[in-house]
Amino acid sequence: MSRPRLSSLPPFLTCALLLALAACSGLDERDPPQMQLSPGSILFEPTNLGDETSRTLIIRNVGSSPLRIERIETALTTDHVRTDFDGPRSLQADEEIPVRVFYAPTSVEETSGTINVFSNDPFNNPGQVAVTRIGPTPQLQVFPDPASFGTVAEGSSATLTLQLDNVGTAPLIICRAFTEVGGQFETDLDARIEQDDRTQDGRLILPPTEGENGIPFEATFRPIRLGPATGSLVVQYDRIGDPENPCEEANTASRIVELNGNGATSELTIDPCAPFIDFGETPFDATARRTIRLRNDQELDLRVFGAALVPGVSDPAFTIGARPDFPADLAPGAERTLELQFQPRRVGEEQSRAMAAILEVEHTDVEGERTTTRCDIAGLGVDRACPVAVGRAFVLEDPQVRRSDQISWAVPLQTLVLDASDSFSSDGLALEYEWSIVDQPNSAFAGLRPYTIQPENDAFRQFFMPIAGEYIFALRVFDADGFESCEEARVVVDATPDRTISVELTWRNPADPDENNNDGSDLDLHFLKVGPGQWFRAPYDVYFANRSPDWLPENPSLDIDVRNGLGPETITLDNPVDCQFYAIGVHYFDEAWGEAIATIRVYVDGQLAHEQSPGLLRAQNDFWDVGRLHWPSGEFFEVNEVIRNFDGANAAPVSPPSTAEIDALGEQNPCFAYP
Numbered sequence: 001m002s003r004p005r006l007s008s009l010p011p012f013l014t015c016a017l018l019l020a021l022a023a024c025s026g027l028d029e030r031d032p033p034q035m036q037l038s039p040g041s042i043l044f045e046p047t048n049l050g051d052e053t054s055r056t057l058i059i060r061n062v063g064s065s066p067l068r069i070e071r072i073e074t075a076l077t078t079d080h081v082r083t084d085f086d087g088p089r090s091l092q093a094d095e096e097i098p099v100r101v102f103y104a105p106t107s108v109e110e111t112s113g114t115i116n117v118f119s120n121d122p123f124n125n126p127g128q129v130a131v132t133r134i135g136p137t138p139q140l141q142v143f144p145d146p147a148s149f150g151t152v153a154e155g156s157s158a159t160l161t162l163q164l165d166n167v168g169t170a171p172l173i174i175c176r177a178f179t180e181v182g183g184q185f186e187t188d189l190d191a192r193i194e195q196d197d198r199t200q201d202g203r204l205i206l207p208p209t210e211g212e213n214g215i216p217f218e219a220t221f222r223p224i225r226l227g228p229a230t231g232s233l234v235v236q237y238d239r240i241g242d243p244e245n246p247c248e249e250a251n252t253a254s255r256i257v258e259l260n261g262n263g264a265t266s267e268l269t270i271d272p273c274a275p276f277i278d279f280g281e282t283p284f285d286a287t288a289r290r291t292i293r294l295r296n297d298q299e300l301d302l303r304v305f306g307a308a309l310v311p312g313v314s315d316p317a318f319t320i321g322a323r324p325d326f327p328a329d330l331a332p333g334a335e336r337t338l339e340l341q342f343q344p345r346r347v348g349e350e351q352s353r354a355m356a357a358i359l360e361v362e363h364t365d366v367e368g369e370r371t372t373t374r375c376d377i378a379g380l381g382v383d384r385a386c387p388v389a390v391g392r393a394f395v396l397e398d399p400q401v402r403r404s405d406q407i408s409w410a411v412p413l414q415t416l417v418l419d420a421s422d423s424f425s426s427d428g429l430a431l432e433y434e435w436s437i438v439d440q441p442n443s444a445f446a447g448l449r450p451y452t453i454q455p456e457n458d459a460f461r462q463f464f465m466p467i468a469g470e471y472i473f474a475l476r477v478f479d480a481d482g483f484e485s486c487e488e489a490r491v492v493v494d495a496t497p498d499r500t501i502s503v504e505l506t507w508r509n510p511a512d513p514d515e516n517n518n519d520g521s522d523l524d525l526h527f528l529k530v531g532p533g534q535w536f537r538a539p540y541d542v543y544f545a546n547r548s549p550d551w552l553p554e555n556p557s558l559d560i561d562v563r564n565g566l567g568p569e570t571i572t573l574d575n576p577v578d579c580q581f582y583a584i585g586v587h588y589f590d591e592a593w594g595e596a597i598a599t600i601r602v603y604v605d606g607q608l609a610h611e612q613s614p615g616l617l618r619a620q621n622d623f624w625d626v627g628r629l630h631w632p633s634g635e636f637f638e639v640n641e642v643i644r645n646f647d648g649a650n651a652a653p654v655s656p657p658s659t660a661e662i663d664a665l666g667e668q669n670p671c672f673a674y675p
Helices: 013-027 191-193 659-663
Strands: 035-038 042-043 053-061 067-076 081-083 090-093 098-102 111-119 127-133 140-143 147-154 158-166 173-180 183-188 203-206 213-219 229-238 252-264 268-271 276-283 288-296 300-311 318-320 328-330 336-342 352-364 372-383 394-395 408-411 414-419 432-437 460-465 469-479 489-495 501-508 522-531 557-558 568-575 581-592 596-604 609-619 624-630 636-643
Touching: 035 111, 035 127, 042 053, 053 090, 067 081, 081 111, 090 098, 098 127, 140 229, 140 252, 147 158, 147 213, 158 203, 173 183, 173 191, 183 229, 191 213, 213 252, 268 352, 268 372, 276 288, 276 336, 288 300, 288 328, 300 318, 328 336, 336 372, 394 408, 394 489, 408 414, 414 469, 414 489, 460 469, 501 522, 501 581, 522 568, 581 596, 581 609, 596 624, 609 624, 609 636
Parallel strands: 042 127, 147 252, 276 372, 408 489
Antiparallel strands: 035 053, 053 098, 067 090, 067 111, 081 098, 111 127, 140 158, 158 213, 173 203, 173 229, 183 213, 229 252, 268 288, 288 336, 300 328, 300 352, 318 336, 352 372, 394 414, 414 460, 432 469, 469 489, 501 568, 501 596, 522 581, 557 568, 581 624, 596 609, 624 636
């Protein structure tokens, strides 16, 4: 409200008013005192009942005449506010005094009102300061939330310990706790509440705990079927926290804690074995070979102890050739290979003879106990010659068009052409060709395609090599009578990066039933120049939105960007700067099938310099800060931090390794310091 202007009154009223003011308060004809109160309002934050807090009120005389403060009174809807004012006090022009305002809540209700300051200010008496107090409120916290059990064997169980706390400022009254949805989860929270000394009439009254003296309890996941499972823990509580009227329907709220897990089994697959391993027709005294894969097709680790042909029922014409070292531990999706051989012997003048065997593999089951998986084997010895498989390959981008069954000059992102045209049949019959992939790096699932120059010629196949590693291909040929080559031909290719720095990202989603289709998660690889760089900021962070920046002088590039599935994504750099750190990160851009397990490989001058896994990204916008690569030493400093719900728009500058980490390496490199 503005002050009335004396000059706007009639002269006789002005004189009368000034005389009256002077008579009542002792003011002379100078400007009257003016009281200024700061702040104009006071807010008390929630506190525990009985805890006293304070604020400072400044009273200032901004007029010319002395200001006399007579008393201070409070008018609040509930509770009591006191001050340390011990007046009356007189303030000269421009003089001020601080007054402490104290408040200690005695109820859970909110408070509002005023502080009234009585003085001789003719136009602001009493001066008022609004007072508001937000009532103490309980705040329920359950940690962890969500509660993720990961992968658990069907028929078994897993248990997590959770904690319920009151991180608010008023007592937390738990009315009820129960689980719902799914039928595969349970907790003992209700039992813990019943046994707690703070429980009255079936309701737990939990004072503010500040992370201590809360309620620890256990949650259990017992999968009854394969695949993802979800459930909820519902905790109903009194949102006001008033012990006098607890759990009234109008004041009851619910906290829902997500429970999730994945039911799985541990199953060994022998491939091929549908319905048996078939060697078909094999000439007497010749040796036919088959590559057999032992693969973990489920989502629990298993151990393979060994493989053997069952004695007594297996014809001696069958033997096991090359085999892996046993025992062998297989992660989900991993496999080992062994070689079966069939060398039939002629008996007398017979023209053919059927033979059989049984392959038995010993491994762990879902409970970790030993079990066995068997597969039948069959073959037919015949009196004729096998067609001969001859396989070679060449790199499409190779100007020399070098052909071989052992290629060491391939580079990632090149295309390989497989060539079976030198295969032959001794009786001159036409041949059919069957190329297959025996082994390749994880996430290199490009598949075999027709040769673009001769798409109708089955002797040729084309294959794109997206990442570094070893690729192995097998060739079998069949003559016009369906007679198969006794031995398969092999082509082995080693793809080595030809860039100075090459960073590869691959990933898996254990809950995805088919990781090779187009319905998968999207992880993004980031490569950043430490110093000027911030995550998600151009130009110094290379990722899908900033693929080929110019860093002057460096020119990094995102060579592969995969939007779903297993990856890979690749970023390369040819001209790194000496004494520079480069940061590597992974962002969960688009979640599908839950948790993603990421792997980073860093190649320096074609050699694997660092491999890091697993990066466990559980939800969209999780960010894995992998580490820092130093140039020219090639040293890698792991950070290995996953940031949940990462805010790229407000990300802090990316830091180099700590001085202690750098100093720990000693004087291996004169420029081992942040530039």
